[in-house]
Amino acid sequence: MKKNISNIGFIGAGNMATAIISGLIRNKFNNSHVFVSSPEEDHLEKLKGNFSVNVSKDNREVVNSVSTLVLAVKPNVVEAVLDELSTEIPKNDPLLISIVAGYKIASIEDKLDSKLKIVRAMPNTPASIGMGVSALTANQWIVEEDKSVPESVFGSIGLTCWLEESAFDLFTALIGSGPAYIFYLIEALQEAAKGLNLDESTTKELITEMIKGSSTLANQSEDSLSLLREKVTSPGGVTEKALEILNRKEVGRSIIEAILEASDKSKTLGGS
Numbered sequence: 001m002k003k004n005i006s007n008i009g010f011i012g013a014g015n016m017a018t019a020i021i022s023g024l025i026r027n028k029f030n031n032s033h034v035f036v037s038s039p040e041e042d043h044l045e046k047l048k049g050n051f052s053v054n055v056s057k058d059n060r061e062v063v064n065s066v067s068t069l070v071l072a073v074k075p076n077v078v079e080a081v082l083d084e085l086s087t088e089i090p091k092n093d094p095l096l097i098s099i100v101a102g103y104k105i106a107s108i109e110d111k112l113d114s115k116l117k118i119v120r121a122m123p124n125t126p127a128s129i130g131m132g133v134s135a136l137t138a139n140q141w142i143v144e145e146d147k148s149v150p151e152s153v154f155g156s157i158g159l160t161c162w163l164e165e166s167a168f169d170l171f172t173a174l175i176g177s178g179p180a181y182i183f184y185l186i187e188a189l190q191e192a193a194k195g196l197n198l199d200e201s202t203t204k205e206l207i208t209e210m211i212k213g214s215s216t217l218a219n220q221s222e223d224s225l226s227l228l229r230e231k232v233t234s235p236g237g238v239t240e241k242a243l244e245i246l247n248r249k250e251v252g253r254s255i256i257e258a259i260l261e262a263s264d265k266s267k268t269l270g271g272s
Contacts, residue, residue, distance in 0.1 A: 005149055006033065009062040009094075011081060012072035013038035013047055013055075016099055019128040020070065023156030025051050026130065037062040060088050068149055069094040071108075078103055082111040090114035097121055097150055101172075102270040105139045105165060117141045119150045122168055123157060124176050132158035133175050137165040169270065173262035181255075182211070 008024070010017045013036050025031055034053040038044055044055040056062060063069060063085055073081050078100045082089075089096065089112055097119045098108060105120050119142060123134040134154040138147070147162070154160045163171060186207055193203045218225060233239040246252070 005029065005068055005152055007035065007066040008033065008068040008070065008153070009035040009037070009066035010070045010072050011037055011059050011062060011085075012070075012074075013040060013043035014072060014074075015125075016123060016127065017070065017072040018043075018047065019123075019132070019157055020072075020099075020153060021047065021051055021053060023127070023130055024153065025053075027156045029156070035062045035065045059085055063088040063092055063094070066092075067094055068153070069096050070153070071096065071098040071100055073100060075100055075102055079111065082108065086112055090116065095119070095146060095149055097153065099123065102266070104270065105137070109139065115141055117146055119146075120165060120168070121150060121154055122171060122176055123154060125179050127157040130157055133178075134158065134160045135163045135168060135171045135175070136160055137163050137168065169266035170259075170263045172266045173259045177262060181258075186211070 008029075010021065017036070021034060021036070024034065031052045032054070034051070035056070036044065036047055036053055037056045037059045039057060041057070044057070047053055048055045054065070059081065069089070071078065071081070093116065095117045096108070098105070099121050101122075103120075105118050108118055109116070116139075118139045120137050121134050123132045126132045127134070132154075134157070136147075136150050136154065151160055186204070189207045190200070190203055193207065196203060198206075218228060221228060223231070229243075233243060
């Protein structure tokens with residue numbers, strides 16, 4: 001039997017916590033069942049004003065009020081927060097979801113010394129508009145029926161997938177950092193578009209719509225990506241010339257190399 005979210009709490013009220021809360025409310029989750037704590041008064045006031053959720057500066061108050069707890073603090077303060085809540089969290093035994101970048105499930109288990117059900121999640125920034133992609137991974141105490149809760153939470157802000165935690169470094173480099181690569185591409189295309197003599201906002205709209213349309217076509221078409229590319233590429237034509245330059249510069253190989261090296265960097269930062 002699938003479990004439902006009853007009361008959900010957030011320790012931390014930054015951008016990603018706000019995005020998730022917004023997604024939950026947008027998907028008709030009862031705002032009176034959302035509890036948020038943060039030392040930042042302005043963050044709490046904004047959340048209360050925008051979503052009418054319960055806010056507090058006391059982390060313990062949130063832990064004591066919920067069945068699902070989202071740990072949404074910065075990596076540099078996570079251990080201090082876990083030390084502070086090392087009694088309350090095991091006592092209340094919530095389903096604990098961590099979105100702390102680079103912080104492994106084993107580190108949480110070591111800090112709390114408990115057989116807690118823990119899920120680690122890695123959402124990316126388009127979650128802020130409900131179009132994120134989130135990786136989920138679980139510890140040994142999570143059973144199949146528990147998975148519906150994090151799936152509902154992160155499904156409210158986009159697509160979810162379950163991975164082994166060992167794959168999180170590559171996911172981070174590929175999907176977590178992926179929006180930055182797309183923005184980098186858009187910047188380059190905008191630079192190339194200066195000869196159109198259009199204002200920057202119009203150029204940006206044209207390019208982003210082109211990317212949106214192309215990605216939607218790639219997602220919906222039964223054709224392979226290579227066939228879709230070939231359909232745009234006439235022999236001896238404009239597209240073929242552009243791709244010839246990209247291939248000569250080994251752009252595809254450079255992208256793969258960049259992502260794999262970023263994955264290695266993620267492992268270093270996370271102590272893998």
